[in-house]
Each structure stands twice: as structure tokens, then as C-alpha cells.
Amino acid sequence: METQKMLYLSKKDVERVDLPMEMIIQALDEAFKEKGLGKVEMPPKPGIHTMPDAFIHAMPAAVPSFGAAGCKWVSGFPENYKKDLPYINGLLILNDPETGIPLSVMDCIWITAMRTGAATAVAAKYLANMDSNTIGVLGCGVQGRTNLEALKIIMPELSEVKAYDISQDAANAYAEEMRAKTGLDIKIVNTPKEAVENSDVIVTAGPILKEPNPAIEFDWLKPGVFASPVDFDSYFKKSAFEGCEKFVTDDREQCLYYKSLGYFQHISEIYADLGEIAAGSKPGRENRDERIICANLGLAIDDMVTAIKIYRKAVDNNIGTWLEL
Numbered sequence: 001m002e003t004q005k006m007l008y009l010s011k012k013d014v015e016r017v018d019l020p021m022e023m024i025i026q027a028l029d030e031a032f033k034e035k036g037l038g039k040v041e042m043p044p045k046p047g048i049h050t051m052p053d054a055f056i057h058a059m060p061a062a063v064p065s066f067g068a069a070g071c072k073w074v075s076g077f078p079e080n081y082k083k084d085l086p087y088i089n090g091l092l093i094l095n096d097p098e099t100g101i102p103l104s105v106m107d108c109i110w111i112t113a114m115r116t117g118a119a120t121a122v123a124a125k126y127l128a129n130m131d132s133n134t135i136g137v138l139g140c141g142v143q144g145r146t147n148l149e150a151l152k153i154i155m156p157e158l159s160e161v162k163a164y165d166i167s168q169d170a171a172n173a174y175a176e177e178m179r180a181k182t183g184l185d186i187k188i189v190n191t192p193k194e195a196v197e198n199s200d201v202i203v204t205a206g207p208i209l210k211e212p213n214p215a216i217e218f219d220w221l222k223p224g225v226f227a228s229p230v231d232f233d234s235y236f237k238k239s240a241f242e243g244c245e246k247f248v249t250d251d252r253e254q255c256l257y258y259k260s261l262g263y264f265q266h267i268s269e270i271y272a273d274l275g276e277i278a279a280g281s282k283p284g285r286e287n288r289d290e291r292i293i294c295a296n297l298g299l300a301i302d303d304m305v306t307a308i309k310i311y312r313k314a315v316d317n318n319i320g321t322w323l324e325l
């Protein structure tokens, strides 16, 4: 029998492949449609927890229309910044859907950063006012960056960013980098309230905490707002969840599972799963004034459809190291 080989893609290799954000948004939009039509396989993610507020999750999924199957093994450790390490780390394995043989092992930091921003953009496509021009970003780290990059693509009229972070240095670095990257007017604000009030779009991307101390009140939210709490329910108060006209999530089952673990205690009824909206079985935004929160928990389908495109582009461009299995 012939010796099988798989392609190893380091963090630098994945970054060199440089899949454009536009392609990732498009891939995720298609993946959500497939999910809404019941054409993907994705069991809820199991996890282990070795430190308070930390997780290591297994995220398997198959998306047949993309020829994508595999599993991401990803960790999130909120205290890592003290050791100058990223919050999110991990590896992703892609398998050949016809033989099960591993095709590739790749670092998943870049993929997680980009696909989460792209998932916010897909949600915004269906749930935000497309002529939105002001965004509040709370948490100016990796996700604060990729969410803004993706939203700028889907909302061309976006012009003003109000950036808040508990670290002044993080906010300054964000403003400088994202001003240069996006050309947007980025103002640093000193309180969460200033970032939220009068914003058309809100992204919260601080740490996910099991016992959060949320700040955002319902009456801070402008009619018509679209909010993406990338950090789950760490920032939004009960009044905000209850007052919004629609609460959407990327996966109903996963959201209810998190609720059973103690997260999302104050969400109102789940209006829809993003896949149902993308596939057209439920309407998204129905008028300009609806306040809508879409909590994307991060799905393995997001990772697999991004990873297969990275793998194919890496093969075409001779990026990575072939290893014997």
C-alpha cells in the first residue's frame, strides 16, 4: 500500500495562504444556507476545562457540498495575555470525506479569527440595516479587528468606529492599525456607554466569563441596532436581551447547551437559527427599527469551509510541509 502524506500548515503558512475575507464571508453564507437546509453534519461541541473561564473544545463537522470534513481542537484561555500568548490557540484536522484519511493538519488561530468576523458579517447581511454607518467595538483585540474588517466589506457606508477597551494601550494600537487598514474614522472612547449609544452596529469582544458583570442596558441601544456579542452574554444585561425584538444564534442546540452550563441565562426566546434565515425559511430583519442581537457561538462548519479553501490554495501555491502519515 502506498504511504499516505498529509499537508502540515503552520500558523505562518496559513497566514501566507492569505485567503481573502470576501471569500470567507461568501463561504460561510453558503455553509449557513446548507445548514438551514439540513445538509451539514455538526454535533454540539464537547469540551474540557482545565482553568476557570478557559475551554478546550472539539469541533467536528462535515459540509458535503464543499467536500469538507474534519475537526478543530481549539482552546480559549483568558489569562494567556499575562504570558504574552494568544487567547485562542489550536489545531485543525481536515479529512478526505471519501476515505477518512487525514489530508491536512493546520494551525487554527488565523482561521478562528477570520471566520468569526465573517460569521458576524453574514449575520449582518440578514439582520442589520445595510446603510449602517456607526459601529461600537468593545474589546479591541483579535476579534475586534477581524469583525470590523468583515463588517466593512458587507456595509460599505460604515464610516465611524467608537472603540473601547479596558486597556488604553490595546485601544491605541487598535485605532492606529485599523485606521491604516480600513481608512475608517476610529475614535477611542472611555466608557462602554459611549461606544454603544447611537451606534448602528455593536460588536463586543472581551473575555467570555461564566459570571459576567454586564454593562449594556436596553435603553443604550438605538432603534434598528444590530449587535454581535462575540463574547456571548458577557456584555449585555438582562434588560438588553429581553428588550430586543429578535435574538438569533448560529446554532439553537449549541446555544441551549451553553445555557444549561450557566451561560446565556437572560436571553429571550431564540427567534431563529442563522441557517434558517440564510436558507430563507424565516425572515431576517423585517423593519428598520428592530433591535436584533445575533450571538454566533462559533461553529465547526465555519472552520471546515474555510479550512478546505486554505488547503486547496496551499496545495496550488506549494505552501506547507508534506509529512508521512
Ligand SMILES: NC(=O)c1ccc[n+]([C@@H]2O[C@H](COP(=O)([O-])OP(=O)(O)OC[C@H]3O[C@@H](n4cnc5c(N)ncnc54)[C@H](O)[C@@H]3O)[C@@H](O)[C@H]2O)c1
Binding pocket: 076, 081, 087, 088, 112, 113, 116, 138, 139, 140, 141, 142, 143, 144, 164, 165, 166, 167, 170, 205, 206, 207, 208, 230, 231, 232, 296, 297, 298, 299
Ligand atoms: N463566538 C466565537 O465564535 C468566538 C471565536 C473566537 C473568539 N471568541 C471570543 O472572543 C473574545 C475575544 O477574543 P480575542 O481573540 O479577540 O481576544 P484578545 O485577547 O485578542 O482580545 C480581547 C480584548 O478585550 C479586552 N478586554 C478585556 N476585558 C474587557 C472588558 N471588560 N471590556 C472591554 N475590553 C476588554 C482586552 O484588553 C483585549 O484587548 C473572547 O471572549 C473569545 O473567547 C469567540
